Amino acid sequence: MRLLFVEDSERLRRYVGAALKKAGYAVDVCGDGEEGLWSAQTHAYDAIILDLMLPKLDGLTVLERLRASGKQTHVLLLTARDSVEDRVRGLLTGADDYLVKPFALPELLARIHVLCRRGYGTKESSLVVGALEIDTASKTVRLAGKPVELPRREYALLEYLVLRRDEVVSRTEIEAHIHDEFFDATSNIVDSAVCSLRKKITPRGAQPIIQTRRGLGYILASK
Amino acid sequence: MKSLRQQLTITLLIGFGLLLAAGIGAIYFGTRGMLFREFDATLLTKARALASMTESDGGVVELQLVDELMPEFGRRQREAFFELSLANGSVAARSLSLAGAGLSHGTIRAAKTPQFWDQPLPNGNAGRAVSFIFNPAGEEGEHTASAHSPVTLLVALDRTHLDAHLRVFAISAVAASVLMMIGASLVAAISTRRAFASLAELGQKVAAIDETSLGSRLLCDPFPTELMPICRRLNELLARLDGAFIRERRFSDDVAHELRTPIAELRALADLSLDSELAQEQVVNGFQDALAISRQMEDIVNGLLAIARFEGGRHAIRFEPIALLPFLLDLWRPHAQRAKDKSLKVVLQVSPDIVALSDPASLRVIVPNFLSNAVEYAPVGSEVSISALRIGSTVHLTVTNPAGVLTKEDLSHLFDRFWRKDTARASSSHAGLGLSIAQAAAQPLGVDLTANITEGGLFVISLHLPIVSPESPPGP
Numbered sequence: 138m139r140l141l142f143v144e145d146s147e148r149l150r151r152y153v154g155a156a157l158k159k160a161g162y163a164v165d166v167c168g169d170g171e172e173g174l175w176s177a178q179t180h181a182y183d184a185i186i187l188d189l190m191l192p193k194l195d196g197l198t199v200l201e202r203l204r205a206s207g208k209q210t211h212v213l214l215l216t217a218r219d220s221v222e223d224r225v226r227g228l229l230t231g232a233d234d235y236l237v238k239p240f241a242l243p244e245l246l247a248r249i250h251v252l253c254r255r256g257y258g259t260k261e262s263s264l265v266v267g268a269l270e271i272d273t274a275s276k277t278v279r280l281a282g283k284p285v286e287l288p289r290r291e292y293a294l295l296e297y298l299v300l301r302r303d304e305v306v307s308r309t310e311i312e313a314h315i316h317d318e319f320f321d322a323t324s325n326i327v328d329s330a331v332c333s334l335r336k337k338i339t340p341r342g343a344q345p346i347i348q349t350r351r352g353l354g355y356i357l358a359s360k
Numbered sequence: 361m362k363s364l365r366q367q368l369t370i371t372l373l374i375g376f377g378l379l380l381a382a383g384i385g386a387i388y389f390g391t392r393g394m395l396f397r398e399f400d401a402t403l404l405t406k407a408r409a410l411a412s413m414t415e416s417d418g419g420v421v422e423l424q425l426v427d428e429l430m431p432e433f434g435r436r437q438r439e440a441f442f443e444l445s446l447a448n449g450s451v452a453a454r455s456l457s458l459a460g461a462g463l464s465h466g467t468i469r470a471a472k473t474p475q476f477w478d479q480p481l482p483n484g485n486a487g488r489a490v491s492f493i494f495n496p497a498g499e500e501g502e503h504t505a506s507a508h509s510p511v512t513l514l515v516a517l518d519r520t521h522l523d524a525h526l527r528v529f530a531i532s533a534v535a536a537s538v539l540m541m542i543g544a545s546l547v548a549a550i551s552t553r554r555a556f557a558s559l560a561e562l563g564q565k566v567a568a569i570d571e572t573s574l575g576s577r578l579l580c581d582p583f584p585t586e587l588m589p590i591c592r593r594l595n596e597l598l599a600r601l602d603g604a605f606i607r608e609r610r611f612s613d614d615v616a617h618e619l620r621t622p623i624a625e626l627r628a629l630a631d632l633s634l635d636s637e638l639a640q641e642q643v644v645n646g647f648q649d650a651l652a653i654s655r656q657m658e659d660i661v662n663g664l665l666a667i668a669r670f671e672g673g674r675h676a677i678r679f680e681p682i683a684l685l686p687f688l689l690d691l692w693r694p695h696a697q698r699a700k701d702k703s704l705k706v707v708l709q710v711s712p713d714i715v716a717l718s719d720p721a722s723l724r725v726i727v728p729n730f731l732s733n734a735v736e737y738a739p740v741g742s743e744v745s746i747s748a749l750r751i752g753s754t755v756h757l758t759v760t761n762p763a764g765v766l767t768k769e770d771l772s773h774l775f776d777r778f779w780r781k782d783t784a785r786a787s788s789s790h791a792g793l794g795l796s797i798a799q800a801a802a803q804p805l806g807v808d809l810t811a812n813i814t815e816g817g818l819f820v821i822s823l824h825l826p827i828v829s830p831e832s833p834p835g836p
Contacts, residue, residue, distance in 0.1 A: 146621055148649055152628035159636065190617075217620035220613075238624035242631035 138183040138253045138293065139163040139314045143173030143199065144215065145191050153186070156242050157249070161276050161289050161296075163316050170194025177203050181313040182210050184252040186245075189216035189227070197230050204231040211252040215240070250274060257300040264299045266359045269338055269346060271299050280338055290315065291334045294327075298347060298357040307354040331355055365556045372548045377541055384533045392526055396488070399522055400476050403490045406430065407474070407515040410442055414453075414511065416496040421452040421511055433457050438483050439518040447509050458482055463514050465491060470512040479516045486523060489516040558584050566594060574602040614778035618660050618791060622653045629653075656791075663793035666725065667777070670800035677719045677804055681828045684748045684755065685710045687720070691727050692746065695735045702740045709747035716748075716755050716825040718805060723823075725801040726809070729794035730759040730821050737764055737819075755827045763819040774811050775799045 140162045144150050150166045157164045165180065167173040170191035177185055177199070185203075189196035200212055213234040214227045224235045233255075234248050254260065254273065262274035268281040276292055278285040287295065293315040298306060308327050316326075331347060339345045347357050413424050421444065426433055432440040433455035443463045444453040451462070461482045468475050470491050479489035491514040565578055577598060580591035633646050669675050688710055699706055734744045738761040745760040765781055773779045778792040795811075802809040808824045 146625060148625045148653065149621070149628060152625065152632050156628070156632050156635070159632075217617040217624070219616070219620075238620045239627045240624060242628055242635070 138296065139165070139180070139316070140249065141165050141167065141173065141176050141180070141182045141185045143167045143170070143176075143185065143191065143196070144188045145169065146188075153242070153245065156246065160246050161293055162249070163293065163314070168192070170196065170199045174199045174202055177210065178206055178208060181310070183256050183314060184211045184213060184249055186213050186215050186249065187232075189214060189218055189223075197227065200227075200230050200232060211256055213245075213248055213252060215245070259300070264296075266299055266302055266357065267346065268340060269299075271296060278338070281340060285337055287334070287337065290326075291330050291337070294330050295334055295338065298355065302357045302359045305350050305353050305356045310354070364559075365552045368556075369545075369548045369552050372552075373541070373545055376544045376548075380537050380540055380544075384537050388526075388530055388533055391529060395522055395526065399488055399517070399519060400490065403476070403488055403515060403517050404474055406440065406517070407442070407490050407492070407513055410444075410515060411492075411494050411496070411513055414444060414494075414496040414513070416498055416509070416511075419509070421446060421496055423453045427456065435459065440515070441481065441487070441517075442513060442515040445512045445514070447511070452511060463489070463516055465514065470514075481516060481518055483518065485518050485520045487516045488519045488522075489514060491515075558582075558587055562587055562591060562594075569598065571605065574598060574605055611777055615660075615664070618778060619657060622657045625653050626650060660791045660793065663791060663797055666797050667793070667800045670722075670725075670797070670804060673804065675722070675801070675804065677722065679717055679719055681715045682718055682720055682723065683712075684714045684716055684757070685712045687723070688727070688746060688748070688757075691724065692731060694728070695731045698735050699744065702735065702738065704735065704738055704741070705743040707743060707745040707747075709745065709749075711748070711750070714748050714750055714755055715828040716757075717828045718807070718825050722801045722805055726798040726823060727757070727759075729798040730823075733794060733821075734759050734761040734819075737766070738762055739764060750827060753827055754824045756822050756824055758820055758822040760818050760820045763813045763817050766813065766819055768813050771811055771813065775809075 138161070140157055142150060142154055142157065142164055144153070144166070145168055147168065150168065154164050154166050165176055165182075167176055171193040173185075173187065173191065174194060176182075187196045187199060191199070196214065196216065200214075203210070203212070211233040212231065213236060214232045215236050215238065216223070216227075217238045219237040227235050233252055236245060236248060250262075250273065254262070262272055264271045264273065270279045270282075271277075272279075273296055276296075278287055278292065278295065294311060297311060297314050311327050331349075335345050335347045338347075347355055349355055409430065410423065410426065413426060413429070415422060415424060423444065430440070431437060433442060435456040438457040438459075440455065441457050441463055442453075442455045443451055443458065446452050454460070454462070459482070463479065463482075466477060466479070468477050468489075468491060470493050472493050474490050474492040476488065476490050479487045481487040491512060493510045493512050495510050562578070562583060569576065577595045578591050580588055580595065583591050629646055629649055633643075636642075638646065688708070692706075692708075696706075731746070738744050742762045745758070747756075747758050747760070749756045749758070770781060775795050775798075776792075777796045780792040799809050802823065807826075809822070810824075811819070811821045813819055
């Protein structure tokens with residue numbers, strides 16, 4: 138899952154960015170509204186965390202322009218403004234959620250988790266594909282009831298493929314959703330991650346659960 | 361609770377009642393007196409007629425033709441009575457109406473001038489009597505005092521009819537008064553209700569105003585002239601109250617917002633640290649961040665306390681001569697390195713002989729804000745000017761720097777608490793309180809603090825201080 142965090146407080150960018158990365162998200166951070174809008178329009182994020190009082194371009198304007206451009210990315214407004222009018226205005230402008238500063242990091246993570254889950258039309262944290270079971274809340278994977286340890290990037294890849302199961306997912310889409318802006322697009326990191334993941338989640342003697350569609354990408358078949 | 365309407369109505373009715381009673385009383389007693397005078401005149405006329413019919417003949421006094429000429433003294437009618445007494449007190453003649461009974465003089469002493477009094481009559485009715493002493497005429501009509509002894513005539517008339525008329529008049533007057541009082545009560549109630557309707561309406565409109573409707577204003581035109589000033593003043597007070605509420609709300613919002621972001625930073629830092637196994641370096645960095653956040657919050661709180669102290673008059677002001685050049689050089693020292701880092705060209709135009717009269721402690725709060733802002737917001741490589749110019753009996757202490765993004769429209773907000781050009785609060789180390797503190801510190805000194813943007817795009821902020829002339833003694 139890839140997130141954009143637009144916040145003018147450098148410290149909050151660092152702390153929340155670190156917490157989100159630790160939770161398994163690929164995170165891009167921006168310090169002002171103009172850069173935030175550009176990033177939101179340019180990349181495919183699963184959710185955007187947006188402060189309201191931003192330099193150069195305020196958060197509501199960013200949200201308005203984002204929606205006007207047709208982007209339907211889920212947006213959580215994270216702001217010190219706590220009045221009912223502010224919340225209503227934010228939600229009516231196109232925000233999907235609203236969280237007032239100061240906030241508890243676990244609550245922010247839970248809300249982001251829900252927003253990301255909602256993007257793929259599911260309301261459950263537990264995803265089951267054959268013998269494979271993924272808990273997107275605790276970020277854990279079990280194969281035939283046994284836990285499978287996955288590095289952060291491989292877990293993100295698996296979660297994305299499971300959320301889009303039975304669909305062919307291109308390498309570009311995978312890169313866009315599980316890597317942040319510092320990812321080197323020329324590397325074959327996706328291919329190697331798929332290869333490694335395939336070995337870990339395929340039961341012995343069984344057909345690989347992740348299959349390659351040459352020239353198109355990968356598909357995780359549920360049947 | 362006292363009601364103005366009730367008070368006014370009662371006062372009006374009491375006043376009207378007293379005036380009515382006095383008027384009716386005056387009319388009654390005036391009429392009564394007039395009727396009594398007329399009655400007395402009739403009585404006296406009858407008495408004089410009787411006196412003229414009295415003759416003395418050889419010591420015998422007698423009344424002639426009374427029964428024929430004045431039948432009211434007769435036995436039948438019994439409305440008029442007389443008694444003629446001689447000087448020795450013996451009765452010479454009595455009217456038949458007395459039927460042999462006597463008439464009492466009471467305490468009245470007979471005299472030649474007629475004496476009137478109220479007389480109970482033998483028939484049991486109230487009467488009016490007159491008495492006087494006269495000399496009866498002789499047989500030939502002579503009236504000489506020496507020829508005939510004086511006699512006393514007492515005549516009394518029944519005044520039952522007069523009293524009855526007066527009673528009817530009094531009852532009519534009282535009845536009319538009661539009716540007039542009832543009428544007056546109605547008129548007073550209606551008039552006061554009408555007169556106070558506007559006041560009641562104004563009261564209702566004012567009572568309907570609460571903290572959520574302070575932006576509304578009373579429509580004064582329909583109110584009477586007397587209430588117009590009250591209505592207008594209420595609107596003025598409402599406007600001031602509304603402004604104060606808006607300022608208070610904005611201030612509370614600003615304070616909450618200013619403190620929320622650093623608190624959010626602290627909380628996120630704590631949450632992150634508790635959920636991670638941190639290396640020694642990360643722990644140190646976290647504590648450094650916590651210290652920086654605490655200092656930022658401390659600056660905000662100290663700034664607000666400073667404003668409260670100056671505005672509350674809790675800062676003791678001590679005026680003393682201040683040699684401006686060394687004073688400004690001392691204040692500039694903390695900003696010199698930052699100015700050097702930004703390659704600012706600093707121009708100091710202060711004559712060494714200028715001595716201002718002010719409170720150094722207040723100036724140490726005001727001037728550093730000017731200098732800090734100039735260094736913070738002046739573009740890299742630009743010029744910052746600090747000058748002190750003697751103009752008349754004042755010195756204009758001015759700090760000038762390029763205005764940058766600041767516009768003339770921003771000047772009206774410049775001294776607002778927490779105001780910054782950029783609405784993003786966390787982007788600057790400045791909390792937006794500096795100039796508010798400077799203004800709060802300048803007000804008790806009674807000095808002008810002005811900010812302007814020149815046509816050339818320079819931001820100029822000035823402080824006008826009284827100057828110490830060589831002959832003037834120190835102190836205000």
